[in-house]
Amino acid sequence: MSAGIMQHESEAVRIQVVYEDQQHVEIRAFAVDPSITSYNNLKFLLMGAFKLQCIFAITYLSRSATSLDSQIYLALNSDWDLDEAFQNASDPILQLRVTKIKLEDDEINLEDDIVQRGIPSVNNKIVTKTTKTKAISKHISVPFKHTIKNHISKRWSRLTSAFNDSIRHSPVTMAEWQAFLDEEGQLLRSRAEDLRMRVFNGGVEPNARQIIWPHLLSVFPAEMTEDDRSTYLVVKGREYARMKLRWQGLPPEKTADITSMIMKDVLRTDRSYPYFAVESNHPNLLKLFNILATYAFTYPEISYCQGMSDLAAPLLVTMTDEATTFWCFNALMSRMKVNFSSDGSAMMTKFEHLSQLLDRWDPEFCKYLKDCGAGDMFFCYRWILLDLKREFSFNDALRLYEIIWSTLPHNSLGGLPRPLSAPRLNRSCSNPGTLDSKSDANCNDNSEAPATYYSHYGYGSPFVLFLCLSILLQHRDHIMRNQMDHNTMAMYFDRLVRKHDLNKVVIKARLLFSDFLRTELAPESDPETATPGDYEGVDSSISC
């Protein structure tokens, strides 16, 4: 995801690529701008150029070796390698060699899925007309389809370019964060959305998370100066201390049931991560315990449920201060608490929405799931309950979380979504505000003009569903090819716990989300002007 690490002087680098497999040799040449070409970009270019549907290795000819008789090819596996190649091996031309890596049948071939569904071609542009776009259009009535084809708005093209940029953006650094603030340290409303867009595209540098996360979580009221924020944290720190004392002062027999359950779980939460790989009486574990217990006793109607410790752990590791972590957790829970309600209605809604989205992108796979008894999507339970935290390594989960939060409008975490209307593709807010620098007066859900997008989908966090969708689409071929039944598929995904590749999942999720927004934000789909016919096909797709 990160862009080239070093600065490059030349504007274009010529590249010659030799691709060899058992049948043939193919050579292609093209030029790229080294300042905006990341390793991932390059990979996608090559996939497009040679129509690669397999895992492959890239090597480059080392220039320091060409003076010798033998030619040495070095591995090109990362942005760092690519920078090295641009810097030292691109004069007069960067020579690459692409070789196919043979995989066992049951290994997961993620690339082929990405190729099929449209990724940058050689001219460095996203191919927007993909197989899946066709699949959607099947569900959209003719006038609407026609409109999309012919009237792609400026709004959309700006959005698209933001998405195209996504794969070359690097994480937000402390220095960049400072640039988002005015002289008093105030994060202006107008800049707040830019910040979210940047985080969405590149994440946050680990050392800047402690500062930026509370903003993403809407812990602070908008437009506070740096001094205001410091004072606010002090006040909130005292408030937390009082809340904690309140339950600690209760007779133990009244609290024991809950506290013993929380402690049991704290001792089983991310203990392999260094921060928690400590003695059981270590302050780090005690902090996590106090945060969860204070939350449980402050909100007895929610109390404590398993899974909450998984949500709190990344916050504590990042924030480290107990009181600040509590307020971050509190903010996060205002959106996530619905997942833990005993009637399960929010979870059911999310499963249903995921199923609808899957049907929209991949009706064949959706039908497959339905036929094998997995149409309820329950096998995605842990994904949705924890915003996919357990599906990735702990460090990747930190990045995942900040990306998810960046898609939520400021303070959306502070309130539940508006009452759910009929499950259809209507939008409560299609405000493209900062993308278009023009505020949508009809957007009453958020007067702050978010680049973020509010949707009923996913109970107000649609992007999470697109991450799920991304994973499903990446594995659908493997699942269908092996004719997995419901049980086998649940086990298959269980084996992938903490093993998914975040970059792949996020890149694809962004593309899917972008596709979704395109149809949602298309001018004719404005709720004021849309006719029922515009949605006819879409509505009928809600059936899986």
Place this chain on the structure above:
Amino acid sequence: MSYAYLFKYIIIGDTGVGKSCLLLQFTDKRFQPVHDLTIGVEFGARMITIDGKQIKLQIWDTAGQESFRSITRSYYRGAAGALLVYDITRRETFNHLTTWLEDARQHSNSNMVIMLIGNKSDLESRRDVKKEEGEAFAREHGLIFMETSAKTAANVEEAFINTAKEIYQKIQDGAFDINNEANGIKLGPQNPSNPSTSVPDRPPQSGGCC
């Protein structure tokens, strides 16, 4: 590896009674005291031999505290055996057995074999539930019973294997319709009864959702 039968198990019981540890001891023969708490369900599998036949156990290890009941109910779907686990050092986990049992009976097929397990038998000094109490409960409700220790591995093999023997016996007695996968039993490719492999002397497969 091919097998004659596949049995689906589900492990249920209060949080912290050692369900995941029992599974790990059975599948990997190791005890891992610090194990991430189970969210939703996790899986394990192992091959065993009964009466000279290879049987694959597919084991669903569920979360002890589940707020979303529809999910828990879905785990029972097609389970042939259940291990209902309590912790002999915590009486409340024993007291909750009735609720667990009601749930299991309500959501599973009537032939499901239930094994009651009093786990943590290595912690004799902290025992809170007498072995006789476990035996009495099992007798009263028609369950098989064992005390186990996931830590020392005592009786762990037996718990899983005896459950399988009971299921196998039910198959021999004709109590299970092995052609209906909703019963949690699947015929393996090497099973001569499997109509897809050869032997035509059995009725064609009638059910199965997939």
